[in-house]
Amino acid sequence: MDKSEIQKAIRRGLAPMGAPDPLTLAEWAAKHFYLSAESSYVEQAWEAYPFQVAVMNAISNDDIREVDWLKSARVGYTKIILAAMLYHAEHKRRNQAIWQPTDDDSDEFVKVELEPALRDVTVMRDVFPQYLARHKTNTLRQKKFVDSLLHTKGGKAAKNYRRISIDTGYLDEADAFDRDVEKEGDPFTLAKKRTEGATFPKMVVGSTPKLKGFSLIEDRAELADEFFRAHIRCPHCNEWITLTWGGRGEPHGFKWVNNDPDTAAHLCPECAGLFTQADYLTVWKTTRWISASGIWTDDGLRFFNRADELVPAPGHVAFHIWTAYSPQASWADIVREFLAAAEKAKAGDMSKMKTFVNTTRGEVWEEDVEKTDSDALEARAEAYPLRQVPMGGLVLVAGVDVQADRFEVVVWAVGRGEETWAVDYVQLRANPADESEWDKLDDYLLTAFPHAAGGMLQIEASAIDTGGHYTHQAYNFCRQRVRRKVFAVKGDSQQGKPVKGRSSTQDVNWRGKVIKRGVKLWLVGTDTAKDLLHGRLQIAHPGAGYIHFSKELPSTFYQQLTAEHRILAKTQSGDQYRWVKPSGRRNEVLDCTVYAMFCAQQLDLNKFTERMWQRLEEAVQPATGDMFSAPLPPPAAVVKPEAKPIVATKPTTTPKLASRLA
Template sequence: MSSSSSRISESRKRSSQKPAKDERLRRAWRRGLTPPPWINLPDWADRYRRLAKEAGSTSGKWRTSTVEVARGPMLAVTEPGVHVLTAMVCTQLLKTALLETIVGYHAHIKPVPMLLVQPKEAAAEQFSKERISPMIRATPVLRDLMGSRKSRSAEETLLYKGFPGGFLALAGAGSPDNLARRPVCITMYDEVDKYVLTREGDAIGLGDERQATFSEYLSVRVCSPTIEGESRIEASYLAGDQRQASVECPHCRHRNFIDFFRHVEWDKELDEAGNVIAHHPRTAKIYCEACGVGWDEGARLQALKTTRWHQTKAFLCCGKHQDPLAVYEEAWRRQGDSRPADPVLQTWDWWAGPRWAVYRARCQHCGKWPVDNEHASFTAGKLFSPWPKDAPPKQATKWLDMKDDPDQRVVFDNTQRGRPHRRATGKDLKAETLAARAETWPGEVPDGVGLITVGGDTQDDRVELEFVGWGTNEESWSLGYVVIEGDTSSFELWDRVDEQLLRTFRRADGRAFAVEAACIDSGGHRTNEVYAFAKARLGRKVWAIKGASEKSGQRAPIWPTVKPSTRKRSQYKPTVIGVNAAKDTIRARLEEVREPGPGFMHFHAKRELAWYEQLIVERRILKVMAGSRFTVWECPKGKANEALDCRVYAYAALQGLIHFGLRLNERTEDLATRFVAIAAPEMAPAAEDAWISRSGADGGESWL
């Protein structure tokens, strides 16, 4: 073929391809000018999002209807007027999924700069690897925009995900520089009750200040609550419009704002006096407050599909204080038998149909909406969860297992109900009340004790020791309290302290007990002396301790959870214990546990009233710093608190033994089934008399 013919052929090919290329360019140009479609968060997730296998128990297509209670918070992200969104909900319900979907939606539909804050930078990296990256890989529209984990460019790192028009930055709450480095439109704060104050202030305040240049900003805070009055997420929820979820009864269509203590019941066996002698939690059901019909699991799942959210914040309008929930309940009661299909409109208006699914509270006099929706806040418990492990029988079983332990009741309220735990006020806790329940027991050690620990408080002129016996589920007996007077810088005094720690105590049946662990306070002016005493007795588990610095209300573990150090004896350092957490537990048990059993504290009748006053002298004080609310324990000026300190240290010694492998319940049960006759039983009364005698006149030691 000639060169001329070849050029003509090539020209014809280009001519035939030109229209197709032009058409592609025109289509691309039209797509660039076309605004993104309006779509809300749950609709976007249902259409585009896919679940990764490694991110949970399910995979495949996302369906918001699976966990219908999540629809309300997701819709609030695009609800007109909302700039702050708070979700104070139970564990494993909607928090993480909400954050993930916000990231995916804005990366795909409405790209903006975003910041996601975790309590620590390590947690931010973990969240990126385990939640964000799998979502990107599993969701095609995000995979095309946000790259691959294999990429090592500046657009794709663990703490930075770039995409056209925006980015996602992840940071730890303890790094003020990362929080204040860049302007962002959306800030997301996960596990906010675990944030610590930085040298520049509160992490939420620092992050939200970076939104100043954006008009459509959004601040999202999610967490399970902790303690009422101290929880940061609770304070944020109360500052919002306090949305609560209701479900429709499958039988009478009454809307129930379901709560475990109000709506869940199960079969119980009663004695002739009407006291409960047995529980049957497997029969637990939700019971409608209107018709009284119990819902089986099928009915509960059917009811969950009708979940709707309501503004429930009380307000002042037309000169009247109004509580939407109270008004609703009163309207329901007034209707009697002539109830309409859905009486909820007596109190709320359904706003804008399914696009923004919220019943907004209106004044019953003028009909206006007095509650602003700028801050949409949500709360929900596990009764709204569709998963079988969260069904009422499972929750009832957990409650029965936890109800006798004040610490576990905190866990139940936080993780199951999604509500902050309300501590007992302690106003009715008096020294006389505690003294009135004092008791005596045969022998030095009563039945039920599995081991003995000691707590020691060091002063310049004395060392005070409490000997505490521990039984099943940390039931405790104050076996003895000794004051060893003398100069605590002298070897002679510490020899007498050691004599007390080496004592052998006997149960009425002759069973011998020795001190298994002791914690001695190393604070004050005798630090080196306590170090030397404890270092020489490490093999006997005599530990020098100091309280953690918790001035900002932090709750460190009672016994540190780090692995034991391998440092040499010459490098000895004390064990730092969480005194705030220990005092929380001790006070809760004194206030709330009134009957012998788990956590109950027994006292010997020989205790003096002053000892009880020292035990309860400290007060829980609420403080506010940089927007954070927290409580600390304070001792009134001029008051003594050695009895409380000794109990804290004895409890820390028990936690130290547990940390190193002690199984307290097994130990106690084993001792209850075995009899070891080391001394004759008739010796027990004499031993008891010796134990409670006072010998301060000749030896400087006073036994109480």
């Protein structure tokens, strides 16, 4: 063997011990990445568009912890995160996870995108020798590489965010995720917790935005340290400008002549010069990302201020781009799509215009939504004290929402024709993980409330939400109080489901013991209940269905009661109306009220006849009650939200509903 062969053999033997030359994601993809036939228009080696380079390098820049991409369709986001996953597995050897909106989405991503890439990007065979094998390390849920793991999961279930430790996490199509994953928190926070402890933690989140006020990716972008938009040099004046849609009468953006899409051109806001897509493609290699504060980058590695001075990379960056920047769609086709959507909109069908704004312009859609004005409800509040049942209130029901540090309770009095009065709203500070802390809730639910007619009323039925972290604690609490009509409930948001839905028996895991079929769990048709509540809140005058409020209720009560909006949403069954909660809003009061409405139906109050209401009134507020009853005891101290929990007084005798009707 000659000397050169010996040297080659030595280099081959030492290769596994050497560190590869550091590459950015853009450099690595240019060298190794490949577009597979299953998921690409053209099967070929990867060649990045100019606007993609900075985003790719920001993903591989260890100084940047979070990268968000608010985008339209056809700008390459899915390919970029696919390349990033392979890059972090082969080049940086880091543990990763990608969450798709559902398990089915995750499976499709693995089959259509990930597995063909692992097959065709040959450098991956060095770190993933099982790429063609049926092996426990090569499944739809996990890929085990040399020195690292990639988890592939759906985002609907809270369990999919547990028991993994990663360096890099990805969320694809973020606006399709639930805002609150099984009442355990938003998907970003749950995913980000999996990176705690990593030397170089990274979260990458991208999505086409959806509805204004409900867009998760818009929320993320607003939290970023810097929000960048792509700029190019105007072919005429050489100033940095963004490509914008503009609009009729706007001195910038897309313009065309006589409804002819083929005449589409872009009007520069600086020099008022028109340039075509062909002109754009002569300058697009100069793409620069510039934020509103003047921070800019060409490559996602180095960042500069307005004075062109080098500055540290922001820890959290967001990017926005839309279809006009991509050569995959012609400007004529963009205008053609808009004109078709505008024609539909004239006939009242806004669906195509909404799609155009979301998927072509990459912007949120602003839509009229059904909602109730919280200020208007507060303005009509009445001068009756909390924790005392007003005249007309005959039966007390309560809804309970279990939070990490408290129990939220709303008590309603129901009268003839389901006219209702808010009787109490409390937050009982507690740790629901501690069995003894549930005694605070138990004591409260045993409270006797004085009635304006002189008697005392107890809560006839209450419903406890079993979602979230404390399911089995809630199950056990309800299991032990069946005779007191304390119901375990869970929301069911499917359209058309009854307020009082079906029940099923559930096992209770308690103190290490499984109690088979230990508790009956009731489903609550939450959207149906919210429709009913929304309608009742519109009733302007006292009587059947009217809802009364006390002036002692805090403003947050009304804000939470009206937190959700009714919007038209696309579902697998077609367009349906859904109640959704805008960003940053709390809705515990609404949830509690829905559960109280369930209790009213459990007591069959919605089926009461005139005679039954009359008998109940005679028992609770007899006609002579105001003349001869003893003076009312003073109402118990009101427990405002955030205040110290009450200590309830247990009554000696309180006639229950059944005995009052007997």
